[in-house]
Amino acid sequence: MHLNYRTCSALLLALSLTITAHAQHADTTLQKPISRFLKCDAVQKTAVPAILLGATVLTWPHKEEIRELRNRYIPTFRYRYDDYLQYAPVATVLLLNAAHVKGRHSPKRAVVSYAFSMGIMGVVVNSIKRTAGVQRPDATSRNSFPSGHTAMAFTNATFLHKEYGEYRHPLYSVMGYTSATATALGRGLNNRHWISDVLAGAAIGIASTELGYYITDQIFKDRGMNAPLRNNPVPINNKPSFLEMHLGYAISTSNDLSLANSEDLYVKRGFNLGIEGAWFINRNFGVGGEFAFSSFPVSSEKVVLDDDLKAISEDLYTQPIGIRYFNVGPYFSYPLPNNWFITAKLNTGVSYGSSGNVILKLNPAAEKEYGRPELPIMKYKPKRAPSWTAGIGIQKRIARNVAIKAYTTYLNSRHGFEILGLNETNEDGELNYEPIPGGLSRLKFNHLSFGLGLTAFIW
Known part of the structure; x- marks a missing residue:
């Protein structure tokens, strides 16, 4: 029998009072009200919209x-x-x-x-x-x-x-x-x-x-409801095959992402966005894959322009350094009491770094001269490279086919990398670039991402 919205509110109040008055007996006293609260019809029906609205707030900036x-x-x-x-x-x-x-x-x-x-x-x-x-x-x-x-x-x-x-x-x-x-x-x-x-x-x-x-x-009420089907059991210990979307933050673990270890250009905390899925052969082991993006804004606040560049611009910015990857491999799931799961993965595949530019914002005089408001003075071009990911998560099933997962994933990849500098502009306004002597030959995109995933079980 489902609990109504009023009962849920009462349980939430009871839960708060229990925490305040009996914290020393948390292991035994809280288990029942927490379980009843999570099973509330209102909680189960609003959990996914609430997560999506939370993601709306997090992604807005x-x-x-x-x-x-x-x-x-x-x-x-x-x-x-x-x-x-x-x-x-x-x-x-x-x-x-x-x-x-x-x-x-x-x-x-x-x-x-x-x-x-x-x-x-x-x-x-x-x-x-x-x-x-x-x-x-x-x-x-x-x-x-x-x-x-x-x-x-x-x-x-x-x-x-x-x-x-x-x-x-x-x-x-x-x-x-x-x-x-x-x-x-x-x-x-x-x-x-x-x-x-x-x-x-x-x-x-x-x-x-x-x-x-x-x-x-x-x-x-009960009018217009068809009889329940007998082949629709609640799957407690079935194979947890799934599809999942995840969104979170990404933190660089490699000094290379400071763009050639420059003290002027450095990456800030980025984001990670992806989809993944796996087909399980039993309740613990499966095979699957992931396709995801990670992107890191690049700060140029410390850059000091030389006199030649100051004559045409007072500011510059760098496009984010990003990577997309497709990895496949084994997935693991270990069921715990009360529909909790510990999950893990170890995948390998291929990754692609995104090309980008370091761009000058031209002053009015230079804009008229070059015929454009911005001028890319440097380009970076990563190449395709092997990659691997290792991840763990803690997952809670909140409905028959829906779960929420908190995840942490480490990605390792090392890319051939080239930096080109603006050489000249021809009479037609076309920009010509040449490799910068001593530019990067390899760059690590290693980073750690963590966030929340919304899982759809297929069982």
């Missing part, structure tokens, strides 16, 4: 830096599949109903739940858009936050999840949330939204559907 990845790797991406893919999960529900494949609820009750969900989502998204007035990355309008396409996609994905994923097979949920995630990625790749926009949109979509179903449950 870095949204322009994260968009830089798109601009540097695929600046001409223009594939508007996201305009259509957002409707794929709800279309799946309609097709399954037309084929007389029963979901959790009757078609009438499912439609009412969906109508409430869509109404809530629409009101929340449009109200925030008009109030926030955030400019889109492509500067076409000031209604970027939150992403309406993403909110629609995750509303539809959660609808499919609740009707068929939780009732028949989790692969319905995986398909629905995969299409929703692809929609969210498309909004960023098409330069229509910041990462904070899509994270908030996903949170609103999931929360709106949960609230829509809650309202419908209060109206219909």
